[in-house]
Amino acid sequence: MIQLEDRHYIGEGEIRFCYEHPNKKGLCIKIPRPETTRAYTNKELLYFKKLSKRNKTKYNYPFYSDFYDEIQTNKGLGQVFDLVRDETTGKISKTLEYYLIQSNEIDDKKLENALLELKHQMTKHKVFTRDLRARNICCKINKDGSIRLIIIDGIGHRDFFPFADWFHYFSQKKVDRTFTKWHFNSIDEQRNFLKKG
Incomplete structure (x- = not known):
């Protein structure tokens, strides 16, 4: 189980909280809010599953944060995505x-x-x-x-x-x-x- 602490917190939206992955600098873990239904998450993951079958070497650059897996954390089941960082500083990119x-x-x-x-x-x-x-x-x-x-x-x-x-x-x-x-x-x-x- 992954342990997420306050120092890993990045931000939050209407659907999920976002944390840096404690062990992998290029990834983040998103934890759904309690009111977010599993059906909502499943629909999103189904779309990513469809995208995973494509040849992404044809992309000019990775223009969306890709989904990798689901993982158990101390804050509940989370989804693992790419974490975008600036090449100039290595810091998490701003919106x-x-x-x-x-x-x-x-x-x-x-x-x-x-x-x-x-x-x-x-x-x-x-x-x-x-x-x-x-x-x-x-x-x-x-x-x-x-x-x-x-x-x-x-x-x-x-x-x-x-x-x-x-x-x-x-x-x-x-x-x-x-x-x-x-x-x-x-x-x-x-x-x-x-x-x-």
Whole structure:
């Protein structure tokens, strides 16, 4: 059993608490809140199981935090995912929300380019999210100073007929709708949306 302590705590969302994996620097463990149903978790893990069958060497870069396994901890059953860290410092990457609201250290043009690339990767590889919030996206700073946006939560969709999984036309339409729904058609649009919220 993995022992999670307060020093391992990273943050929390509406669904889960997130902790650094005590033994593996590149992984985190997410513990569902008591009110989160097992059915919700199972749906998400089913989607990751489907993604696991793909050839991910075709990805330009890992644009979402991948799921590995479930593990027993002193805080309950947890799910193990990639933990995103900046290459420049080795520290846990900050969220896009942080850089849009609390810090201006990353140029908007870099963020805009990274956002377009994320959208391209999602469309090309038919990977979808039901909850595209700025707090669910990490900004990974690479050694060369470039930025990669990586989705850390909300991967999956609820389509009964998953045409977007099969056809590029529907994939593009679905990603476009998601970006519009969550005010991600530009960095400025997202920043204004966050400020109003």
